[in-house]
Amino acid sequence: MVANELTFLVIEDDDFQREVIVDILGRLGSKNIQEARTGTEALNILKDSTLSSIDIILCDLNMPEMDGMEFLRHIGNSHSSIATIIMSALDGALIESVRKMASAYGIYLLGAIEKPITPAQLEALFSIYKSRESKQKQEFKHGSLFTLGEILEGLTNGDFVPFFQPKIHLATGKLIGAEALARWRHPQRGVIAPYAFIDLLEKSGHIDILTFTMLEQSAKACKLIHEKGHEISISVNLSLTSLADIKLADKITHIVLESGVNPKFIILEITETAAMTDMAPALENLARLRMKGFGLSIDDYGTGYSSMQQISRIAFTELKIDQSFVREMTTSNVSKVLINSSIEMATKLQMKCTAEGIETKNDWEQLKSMNCELGQGYYIAKPMSLDEFLKFCEQNLN
Ligand code: C2E
Ligand code: MG
Numbered sequence: 214m215v216a217n218e219l220t221f222l223v224i225e226d227d228d229f230q231r232e233v234i235v236d237i238l239g240r241l242g243s244k245n246i247q248e249a250r251t252g253t254e255a256l257n258i259l260k261d262s263t264l265s266s267i268d269i270i271l272c273d274l275n276m277p278e279m280d281g282m283e284f285l286r287h288i289g290n291s292h293s294s295i296a297t298i299i300m301s302a303l304d305g306a307l308i309e310s311v312r313k314m315a316s317a318y319g320i321y322l323l324g325a326i327e328k329p330i331t332p333a334q335l336e337a338l339f340s341i342y343k344s345r346e347s348k349q350k351q352e353f354k355h356g357s358l359f360t361l362g363e364i365l366e367g368l369t370n371g372d373f374v375p376f377f378q379p380k381i382h383l384a385t386g387k388l389i390g391a392e393a394l395a396r397w398r399h400p401q402r403g404v405i406a407p408y409a410f411i412d413l414l415e416k417s418g419h420i421d422i423l424t425f426t427m428l429e430q431s432a433k434a435c436k437l438i439h440e441k442g443h444e445i446s447i448s449v450n451l452s453l454t455s456l457a458d459i460k461l462a463d464k465i466t467h468i469v470l471e472s473g474v475n476p477k478f479i480i481l482e483i484t485e486t487a488a489m490t491d492m493a494p495a496l497e498n499l500a501r502l503r504m505k506g507f508g509l510s511i512d513d514y515g516t517g518y519s520s521m522q523q524i525s526r527i528a529f530t531e532l533k534i535d536q537s538f539v540r541e542m543t544t545s546n547v548s549k550v551l552i553n554s555s556i557e558m559a560t561k562l563q564m565k566c567t568a569e570g571i572e573t574k575n576d577w578e579q580l581k582s583m584n585c586e587l588g589q590g591y592y593i594a595k596p597m598s599l600d601e602f603l604k605f606c607e608q609n610l611n
C-alpha cells in the first residue's frame with residue numbers, strides 16, 4: 214500500500230513536530246492529511262462523517278488534556294477498524310506497554326515507533342497496512358462463514374489436507390524440514406486457511422479429528438519424502454486442549470509408527486494460548502511423547518501465557534519465535550531484544566531456535582547475524598501442497 218492512496222490523521226500537540234510529520238507524509242506522496250492538536254479535536258474529526266474516511270491515525274502519547282492512552286481507549290471503543298500508529302519520545306519499554314494495551318482494546322495497531330520519526334519507519338509500517346475493506350473481506354471470508362456442521366462434513370469427506378512450508382538452516386539455506394499447516398480444500402470455495410475452522414473445532418471439542426488426520430497425512434508424506442531421498446523432519450501443530458486426553462501420546466505414537474516413520478522425524482508444535490487449569494495430564498503426555506522420540510516445539514514463543522514456566526517444566530527441543538517479533542524487528546527495539554534473548558536462551562538450553570515470518574532478505578540476514586539457527590517465512594517459500602513440496606525438495610537437493 215502506498216501513502217498517496219491513504220488518508221491520514223496526525224494527532225500531535227507540538228506544532229513543530231506535527232509539521233515535521235505532515236511534511237514527511239507529504240514527501241511520501243500523501244495528499245490527504247488531517248491534523249489535530251488534541252485527542253478531543255481528533256475525536257471530533259472522526260465523528261464528522263464527511264471526514265471519516267481516515268485510514269491511518271498517527272498518535273502522540275504524551276499530550277495535555279487527553280493523553281494518548283485515553284485517546285486509544287476511545288478508538289478501541291468506536292473506531293477500532295482504523296489503523297493506528299503510536300509515536301512517542303518515551304522509552305521503548307513504555308511504548309511496548311502501550312502497544313500491549315492497544316491490542317487489549319482491540320485496536321488495529323500498525324506499530325509503535327520512537328521519535329524522531331523517519332520516513333523509512335513510516336514506509337515500513339505502511340507496507341504492512343491492509344485496507345479496512347480488504348481486512349473486513351478477509352474477516353468475512355475467514356470468520357463466521359462456516360458452521361461447525363459444514364466443517365465436520367468437510368473433515369468426514371477428507372477435504373482437509375496438510376500444506377507444507379519449508380524450514381531452512383539460515384546459515385546455509387539448506388532445507389531441514391517443513392511445517393504441516395491445515396488447509397481445507399473446499400469443493401466450492403477453494404483453499405481455506407486455518408483461522409476459518411480451528412477456533413470452532415477447539416471450542417466445540419472436535420479438534421482431535423483434525424489433529425489425527427493432519428498427523429496421519431503428514432506422517433505418510435514424511436515417509437514418501439524420505440523414500441525420495443530427503444531425510445527431513447515434519448512439524449505438526451497440536452492444540453493444547455488435546456493434551457488433556459491422557460491417551461493422546463499413545464494415539465499419536467500409534468499413528469506415526471503405523472506409517473513407518475521414526476518419531477524422531479516428527480516435531481509437535483504447541484502454542485500456549487491460555488492458562489491450563491489442569492497441567493498434569495498435559496505434562497504426562499508431553500513427557501511420554503518426548504520419551505518416544507518426538508521433537509517438541511514451543512510455537513509462537515513470546516505471545517503465550519507463561520512461556521518461561523513451560524520451558525522449565527518440559528524438555529522442549531525447539532523454540533519458535535513468533536512472527537510478530539520478526540515483523541517488528543527493524544522498528545521495535547523491544548522486539549529485537551526479545552529475539553536476541555530467545556535465541557540466547559534456546560542455545561543455552563540446547564534447543565533449536567526457529568524464526569517465523571521471514572519476509573525479506575533483510576529479515577534473513579539479520580536473524581542469521583543474530584545466530585538464529587533455523588527459519589521459515591514467505592521469503593523462503595509459502596505453504597504448498599505435497600506435490601509442490603516434493604518439487605521444492607528436488608530443487609533444493611541436499
Ligand atoms: P503457526 O503454527 O504459527 O503457523 C505459522 C503461520 O504463519 C501459518 O499460517 C503460515 O502460513 C504463516 N506464515 C508463514 N510464513 C509467513 C510469513 O512470512 N509472513 C506471514 N505473514 N505469515 C507467514 P496459517 O497456515 O494460516 O496457520 C495459522 C495457525 O493455525 C498456525 O500458526 C497454527 O497455530 C494453526 N494451525 C495450522 N494448522 C493447524 C493444525 O493442523 N492443527 C492445529 N491445532 N492448529 C493449526
Ligand atoms: Mg506452528
Ligand code: MG
Pocket residue numbers: 512513533535536569
Ligand atoms: Mg507460530
